[in-house]
Amino acid sequence: MKRLHLxxxxxxxxxxxxxxxxxxxxxRFMIEKLRFYDSAVPYIKKVLQKTGLSxxxxxxxGGGGGMLDVYNELNKQSAQNITITLSDKxxxxxxxxxxxxxxNGGIKYINTSVDALDVPANIKGVRTMFSAFHHFTPEQAELILKNAVDNNAPVAFFDGAGNxxxxxxxxxxxxxFIFFFATPFIKPFRFSRLFFTYIIPLIPVxxxxxxxxSAFRFYSEPEIRSLVKNFPAYTWETGITKGKLTVRMRYIIGHKK
Incomplete structure (x- = not known):
């Protein structure tokens, strides 16, 4: 089915x-409980090894969901110390x-807005993106890839896939039902979270x-391939990986040839 940009x-x-x-x-709560991103680690590790970056x-x-597990697994499987910097618009x-x-500072963050379409060239590292590529129109997605290629930044993007x-x-x-039962256990605790879940349910709605x-925005394999073919200076690999509980992710990894 062709994607719908709702x-x-x-x-x-x-x-x-x-x-x-x-x-x-x-x-973040859901991603961490289900360890959605475990199967992404080998692909990120592969790009790090290919490029020599750490x-x-x-x-x-977003809320940094899953990145703690990714960070721990990368450092468990790598000989060198791997750092991660979180960013968001x-x-x-x-x-x-x-x-x-x-x-303890292993995962850093940028406290100002970072637009994925125009990432400053001075921010180095393998660029990852989890469960977010579908937010962008094909034109915007192409700009994201172009910005990475123009700055010689490797990419490892992961997003939803399936029916x-x-x-x-x-x-x-x-x-x-998950919202109803899980909300009191989501950290950090906020009274506003309770109010906008149980009294005026803006958060769950x-x-x-x-x-x-998002489900209808997911890119298909042909749509992904039509995007990456515009950047022949990079070696691209796309496909689907499976995580725990049959969670499926579509991946795009690329680096300079």
């Missing part, structure tokens, strides 16, 4: 930070600070809608 609330600059941050906190710049980090600073504290209707339906049916919209 709107997502979190993409709008006017969307309240208290709701956006709570949404990314929820996604640093990762994560774009569109709308950085969730409290979440970033907590991850930085837990890792769009089944994914959207499962989000609509399952996540309302907007987050679930964004999840459904």
């Amino acid at each position: 709107f997502e609330f979190e993409d709008f600059p006017w969307f309240p930070a208290v709701i956006r941050d709570s949404a990314t906190d929820y996604l 640093s990762v710049l994560d774009l569109c980090s 709308y950085p969730n600073i409290p979440a970033f600070e907590e991850i930085n504290r837990i890792t 769009k209707f089944i994914i959207a339906l499962s989000i609509a049916l399952v996540h309302p 907007t987050t679930i809608w964004d999840g459904i919209a």
Whole structure:
């Protein structure tokens, strides 16, 4: 099925930070509990080894979901010390600070806005992106790749894959219950999170809608290949990897030939 670029609330600059941050906190909670990104580690490791780099710049980090597991696994499997820097157009600073504290500075963060379409050339490292590539139109996605290629920055992007209707339906049916039962256990604790979940349910409603919209935004393999073919100076590899609980991710890795 051809992708549909439905709107997502979190993409709008006017969307309240208290709701956006709570949404990314929820996604981080789910990603960490299910260890969504474990199967991405070998691909990132492969790019690090191919390029000789030891640093990762994560774009569109949201609440930093899964990056603690990625960081620990990369350092467990690598001979050299690997650092990760979190960034986002709308950085969730409290979440970033907590991850930085837990890792004793091993995972750093940029506290100002970083646009994935125009990443400053002075920020080095393998550029990763998790569960975010679908946020961008094909024209924007091409600009993201162009910016990386122009700056000789390797990329390792991971996003959703699978039957769009089944994914959207499962989000609509399952996540309302998860929100209801899991919200008190999501950190950092905020009274605003409780209020906008149980009293005025803006957090679950907007987050679930964004999840459904995301499912229909996922890029297919032919669509990905049509993007990367415009950059022949890079060696590209695309495909699908499986994580735990049959979580499937579409990956794009690329580096200079």
